[in-house]
Each structure stands twice: as C-alpha cells, then as structure tokens.
Amino acid sequence: MKGFILSFRSEFYKSRKTAGFWGAIILPFLISLLALSIFYFKSEKFVAMSGMLLWLQFALVSLGVMGTLLLPIYTIFIAYSVNNVEHKADTWKTLFSLPISRWSVYGAKFAYAVFLVLLCLSLFVLFTIGFGNLLSLLKPELKFNTYHLEWVLTQVYFKLFLSSLGILSIQFLMSLLWSDFLKPMGIGFILTIVGITAASKGWEYAYTLPYAHPMVALSSMFKNKRGPAQDIAIDVFTKDVFVAVAVSVVVFIAGYFIVQRKSVK
Amino acid sequence: MVIRTEGLSYSFGSQQVVKSLSLQVPEGSIYGFLGPNGAGKTTTIKMLLNLLKTDEGSIFVFEKELQTNRIAILSEIGSLIEQPAIYAHMSGRENLLNRAMLLGVDDARVDEMLALVKLSNAAGKKAGQYSLGMKQRLGIALALLSNPKLLILDEPTNGLDPNGIIEIRELLVRLTRDHKKTVFISSHLLGEIEKMATHVGIINNGELLFQGDIKDLEAISQPMIYIETDNVVDAANLLQRNRYEVANVNNDSLTVPYISKQQMGTVNGLLNQNGITVFAINKQHKDLENLFLSITKSN
Structure with missing residues (x-):
C-alpha cells in the first residue's frame, strides 16, 4: 500500500508540468467560460426562462460537448498522457527496477489517470455552479437564484465519470503497451466515432459499447421522460454505467497480468 | 558472492x-x-x-x-541501464526529488548527490537541455541516491x-x-x-x-610496445639480435611485448644508438578482438 501511495504521489509530481494535468483544469474552465460569455452577452434571450430551465440551458453548454465527442477524446488523451511520460523518457525500466511491486506501479498509474478524469469532471460541476452564481450577480434579471442545480449536476457528471471508465481502461492498456501516439489515438478515435454513431442512431445495444457510454449515459439519465417535470430526477446507475464499470474492472485486471508477464524493454 | x-x-x-x-x-x-x-x-x-x-x-x-x-x-541495488532514463520536462533536481520520494530517501540526500556528480550549478535547469555527459552523471546520481x-x-x-x-x-x-x-x-x-x-x-x-x-586477465592481455621507425626491417633484426621478441612487423611499425617502462626506454635507446630513427613509441593494449583470440588460444 505504501508503494502505491508513493507511486501515486510521484505520478502527480511528474505530471504537474504536463499538458495532461493542466488539460484537466483548463478544459472545464474554458468551456464554462464560453457558457458564461454566451449568457452574459446574450442575456436578453434568457430573461424569460424559469430558474430551472435557465440552469439546464446553462449546464447543457458544457454537457453537450462533453457528453458527445469531448469526453471520449479527453479520456483517450489522458490515458496517452500518463503513459507517454514514461515512453518518452524511457523510464519503464527504472520504474520496474524500483523496490516497489509491479502491482503498485501499474495500479497507481491507472488510479492517477482515473483521478485526472474525475478532477476534470468535478471542475465542470464547480465552474458551472460558480459561473451560474456569478451570472446571477452580474445579470440580476436572469433567474439563476430561483433554482438549485448542484445536486442534479453532481449526479450527472458522476454518471459521466463512471461511463468514461470503460474507455479509459482500454485506452490505458493500449497506451501502456504501445509507445507511439498514432496507434492508441487512431484506434480510440475510430471506436469513438463508431460509439457515437451507434448511440445517436439509438441502436438498442449501444450500451454494450464502451465508446458509446458517455452519450448513452446522457440519454439514459432522466428517470421520467414524459414532459417537463417540476424536479429533475437523475438515474445514475443505468445498465450502460454497469457495463462501463465492469469493462474497466476486467481490462484493468487483465492489464495487470499482461504487465506482470511483460518483459521491460 | x-x-x-x-x-x-x-x-x-x-x-x-x-x-x-x-x-x-x-x-x-x-x-x-x-x-x-x-x-x-x-x-x-x-x-x-x-x-x-x-x-x-x-x-x-x-x-x-x-x-x-x-x-x-x-x-x-542502484542501477543505470543503457542511456539514462530522465524526465526531460523536469529539472535535474526534480528528477532526483521524484526518485527520492519513490525510494523514501531524505531530500537532503538529493543535494549531496548533485554535489557528488558536480551538477549543483545545473540543478535547476531542465534535464532535457543537459548534454549527454550531464545526463549520464545525473543517471549515476539517480543510481546512487538510495545508497x-x-x-x-x-x-x-x-x-x-x-x-x-x-x-x-x-x-x-x-x-x-x-x-x-x-x-x-x-x-x-x-x-x-x-x-x-x-x-x-x-x-x-x-x-x-x-x-x-x-x-589473471593481465597475463592473457599482455600489452605491447608499438614502435614506428624509418627502417622497420633493420629495427626488427636489431631487436631480435638483442633477444627481444618481435611480435608483429608492418610496413612502418612493429610491436614488442611490453614488460616494464625501463624495458621500453632501453628499446628506444638501443634503436637510436644504432642509427634507427624512432618516430613514435608507446604502450598499447590489445583490443577486444585480439584479446578474444588470445583467450581462445589459451583455453
């Protein structure tokens, strides 16, 4: 356990100055900032909306892009980024000749990739809520202060987080085994297109495809689909989420056995 | 062992x-x-x-x-395998601090190691900008870090x-x-x-x-005296008359097994006194190829 914690801390230390880490902060900031400017400069369009609808519209700017293309691509990038640090520096051999178990080194690296995705999505919640409240100060005519979306938004992003785990585990393994950029990126990108197509065409088995999960997760989140309700109820644990988590557990464990047997070049 | x-x-x-x-x-x-x-x-x-x-x-x-x-x-064990494995986006010190964290070594040891391999002045510079020699020294510092x-x-x-x-x-x-x-x-x-x-x-x-x-190896890999002269044939004959073993004669050089510095001086003097100009004389080690031959022969 000590080895795992040391390795995790080291992952943070190594990535502090890389695009992988800063991407997790800058991406939600920029997209939320975009939503903020839309609502600030076009406030007259939104004045008539009720608090709930206003918050939903505001949150949907980020959710829309994240739920479709951006979350899978971002996940692919994170998986690449945490492994590329070692490929580029040729440090796998030193990492695996440390007096730390291979399990800890591998597990900590995966956990750190999960952490980065979680950090990014948490900041989406934080910035959406923060900027929404900022808007209600800057533009009091917008009815942001009449409704609270915090809990719903947290649930939605948590669901998105879980739905990204399948992609993350597959991409993580590919990026670990292949030192080049194109193979994991290319395969990931093609699978993402397939996933998005399947999900957007409403294919009934889309929930079995990890790369379709973020999009399926968004379309399966509302418990009550009939008409606008007074309160929004979010269904976090749908079958697509279970598939995503199951895939990640299986691939993670399989990856460990591959790493255990693999010779370090 | x-x-x-x-x-x-x-x-x-x-x-x-x-x-x-x-x-x-x-x-x-x-x-x-x-x-x-x-x-x-x-x-x-x-x-x-x-x-x-x-x-x-x-x-x-x-x-x-x-x-x-x-x-x-x-x-x-401390190790350095092939070219040193160094994170180019981090400074020399950060590379050592990262490893110190993983090994549970005190941070003070990092500065000691930087001083030991004479990298204290370049410690804050990105390791990617180091010369090959500096990278190698940083690699040695990394290997020695855990004592x-x-x-x-x-x-x-x-x-x-x-x-x-x-x-x-x-x-x-x-x-x-x-x-x-x-x-x-x-x-x-x-x-x-x-x-x-x-x-x-x-x-x-x-x-x-x-x-x-x-x-035991020195016995096999006996060094040689390499001599360049204006007249290789006369030099070889002269040396042989004086009971020196001449191992190799080429167009402009010959070799004699090395025994001691004194012997090398004597050979030089002998050639000079007999009117042979010595252009160069030095001690040479066998290269690996010749060493392999000697080992195979002695086996």
Missing part, C-alpha cells in the same frame, strides 16, 4: 542471446563485464534486475533468490569526456574501497575496465569466455 548466476540463458524468439551464464561477483569488487556491442551485456543486466524473465537458470543476489525476494533485493550496496552500471562512461571518465572511475574506486560497495559495470572497452576493475567477466555472443581476477 554478491551476484551469483547459474546456467542463465535468454532468447529473443529463436535467437539465443545469453547462453548458460555463470557469473560470480564477489563482495567489494569492481566487476568489469566486458564484451563487444551485442554480446548480451544489457540483456544479462536486465535479467539481474528482474526486468526480463529468465528462460533458464537462476539468479542469486546477496545469496537470495531474485524472483522470490525481488523487492528486498532491488532495494539494495545501495550494489551498483549495476551499463556502460556508464558513454558520452563522457576524458575528465568525466576519470571522475567516474575515481568515484567507483572510492565507493568500493571506502564504503564497501560492490560495483558491476559493463563496457566494450578493455582499457576502460583494466583501469579500475578488480574482477573481470568477458562475454561474447552470449557466452562467458573468461571470468576471474584482473591479474
């Missing part, structure tokens, strides 16, 4: 690159692991560090079996200038003499190993050709 292997073998696909290697590395020694490029040195070192799974044979480090005592053994009992260094003087090579050599001698460390160092340069090693293992095509004390 600090390292002991028995019948160690390894193949890449159908090509066997290490053949039934039995290494014996005694405590406190500088063991020079000598062989040309592609002889199987790095593969052997990777097996010693459990980075490659051995096909056959067993490895004992500190008299403990490697597979079953992996972490305990690795915690006593290990055994150092395994794969061609550590690659890319170093002559001063850097001398510094590393002196450092390794000091570590074994004053701190009772054991150093396992690979090289493809015989002269390099002869200058510091106490024990030698010579590997070629994956096979161990020779293993033993440096003195």
Whole structure:
C-alpha cells in the first residue's frame, strides 16, 4: 500500500508540468467560460426562462460537448498522457527496477489517470455552479437564484465519470503497451466515432459499447421522460454505467497480468 | 558472492542471446563485464534486475533468490541501464526529488548527490537541455541516491569526456574501497575496465569466455610496445639480435611485448644508438578482438 501511495504521489509530481494535468483544469474552465460569455452577452434571450430551465440551458453548454465527442477524446488523451511520460523518457525500466511491486506501479498509474478524469469532471460541476452564481450577480434579471442545480449536476457528471471508465481502461492498456501516439489515438478515435454513431442512431445495444457510454449515459439519465417535470430526477446507475464499470474492472485486471508477464524493454 | 548466476540463458524468439551464464561477483569488487556491442551485456543486466524473465537458470543476489525476494533485493541495488532514463520536462533536481520520494530517501540526500556528480550549478535547469555527459552523471546520481550496496552500471562512461571518465572511475574506486560497495559495470572497452576493475567477466555472443581476477586477465592481455621507425626491417633484426621478441612487423611499425617502462626506454635507446630513427613509441593494449583470440588460444 505504501508503494502505491508513493507511486501515486510521484505520478502527480511528474505530471504537474504536463499538458495532461493542466488539460484537466483548463478544459472545464474554458468551456464554462464560453457558457458564461454566451449568457452574459446574450442575456436578453434568457430573461424569460424559469430558474430551472435557465440552469439546464446553462449546464447543457458544457454537457453537450462533453457528453458527445469531448469526453471520449479527453479520456483517450489522458490515458496517452500518463503513459507517454514514461515512453518518452524511457523510464519503464527504472520504474520496474524500483523496490516497489509491479502491482503498485501499474495500479497507481491507472488510479492517477482515473483521478485526472474525475478532477476534470468535478471542475465542470464547480465552474458551472460558480459561473451560474456569478451570472446571477452580474445579470440580476436572469433567474439563476430561483433554482438549485448542484445536486442534479453532481449526479450527472458522476454518471459521466463512471461511463468514461470503460474507455479509459482500454485506452490505458493500449497506451501502456504501445509507445507511439498514432496507434492508441487512431484506434480510440475510430471506436469513438463508431460509439457515437451507434448511440445517436439509438441502436438498442449501444450500451454494450464502451465508446458509446458517455452519450448513452446522457440519454439514459432522466428517470421520467414524459414532459417537463417540476424536479429533475437523475438515474445514475443505468445498465450502460454497469457495463462501463465492469469493462474497466476486467481490462484493468487483465492489464495487470499482461504487465506482470511483460518483459521491460 | 554478491551476484551469483547459474546456467542463465535468454532468447529473443529463436535467437539465443545469453547462453548458460555463470557469473560470480564477489563482495567489494569492481566487476568489469566486458564484451563487444551485442554480446548480451544489457540483456544479462536486465535479467539481474528482474526486468526480463529468465528462460533458464537462476539468479542469486546477496545469496537470495531474485524472483522470490525481488523487492528486498532491488532495494539494495542502484542501477543505470543503457542511456539514462530522465524526465526531460523536469529539472535535474526534480528528477532526483521524484526518485527520492519513490525510494523514501531524505531530500537532503538529493543535494549531496548533485554535489557528488558536480551538477549543483545545473540543478535547476531542465534535464532535457543537459548534454549527454550531464545526463549520464545525473543517471549515476539517480543510481546512487538510495545508497545501495550494489551498483549495476551499463556502460556508464558513454558520452563522457576524458575528465568525466576519470571522475567516474575515481568515484567507483572510492565507493568500493571506502564504503564497501560492490560495483558491476559493463563496457566494450578493455582499457576502460583494466583501469579500475578488480574482477573481470568477458562475454561474447552470449557466452562467458573468461571470468576471474584482473591479474589473471593481465597475463592473457599482455600489452605491447608499438614502435614506428624509418627502417622497420633493420629495427626488427636489431631487436631480435638483442633477444627481444618481435611480435608483429608492418610496413612502418612493429610491436614488442611490453614488460616494464625501463624495458621500453632501453628499446628506444638501443634503436637510436644504432642509427634507427624512432618516430613514435608507446604502450598499447590489445583490443577486444585480439584479446578474444588470445583467450581462445589459451583455453
């Protein structure tokens, strides 16, 4: 356990100055900032909306892009980024000749990739809520202060987080085994297109495809689909989420056995 | 024995690159692991560090079996394999601090190591901007960070200038003499190993050709006196008349087995006194190729 914690801390230390880490902060900031400017400069369009609808519209700017293309691509990038640090520096051999178990080194690296995705999505919640409240100060005519979306938004992003785990585990393994950029990126990108197509065409088995999960997760989140309700109820644990988590557990464990047997070049 | 292997073998696909290697590395020694490029040195070192799974044979480090005592053994080893593995986006100090964190070593040790390899002034610079020699020194600092009992260094003087090579050599001698460390160092340069090693293992095509004390090797790898003159034939005849063995005669040079500095001076004087102009005279070590020939002959 000590080895795992040391390795995790080291992952943070190594990535502090890389695009992988800063991407997790800058991406939600920029997209939320975009939503903020839309609502600030076009406030007259939104004045008539009720608090709930206003918050939903505001949150949907980020959710829309994240739920479709951006979350899978971002996940692919994170998986690449945490492994590329070692490929580029040729440090796998030193990492695996440390007096730390291979399990800890591998597990900590995966956990750190999960952490980065979680950090990014948490900041989406934080910035959406923060900027929404900022808007209600800057533009009091917008009815942001009449409704609270915090809990719903947290649930939605948590669901998105879980739905990204399948992609993350597959991409993580590919990026670990292949030192080049194109193979994991290319395969990931093609699978993402397939996933998005399947999900957007409403294919009934889309929930079995990890790369379709973020999009399926968004379309399966509302418990009550009939008409606008007074309160929004979010269904976090749908079958697509279970598939995503199951895939990640299986691939993670399989990856460990591959790493255990693999010779370090 | 600090390292002991028995019948160690390894193949890449159908090509066997290490053949039934039995290494014996005694405590406190500088063991020079000598062989040309592609002889199987790095593969052997990777097996010693459990980075490659051995096909056959067993490895004992500190008299403990490697597979079953992996972490305990690795915690006593510092290593540098091929080119140093350094994070280019981090400074030299950050590279060391990161490793210190992983090894549970005190941060104060980082500055000690920077001073030891003379990188204190460049500690804040990104390691990606280091010269090859600086990277190599940082790699050595990383290997020494945990104060290990055994150092395994794969061609550590690659890319170093002559001063850097001398510094590393002196450092390794000091570590074994004053701190009772054991150093396992690979090289493809015989002269390099002869200058510091106490024990030698010579590997070629994956096979161990020779293993033993440096003195035993010196008997085989006898150095030669290389003489360039204006008249090689007369010089060779003159030397032979004076009971010197002439080993090699070429167009403009000849070689005589080296015995001592005095003998070299006498040979020089003899040639000069008999009207033969000596353009150059120096002591030469056998290159690896000739050494292999001598070893095969003596076997």
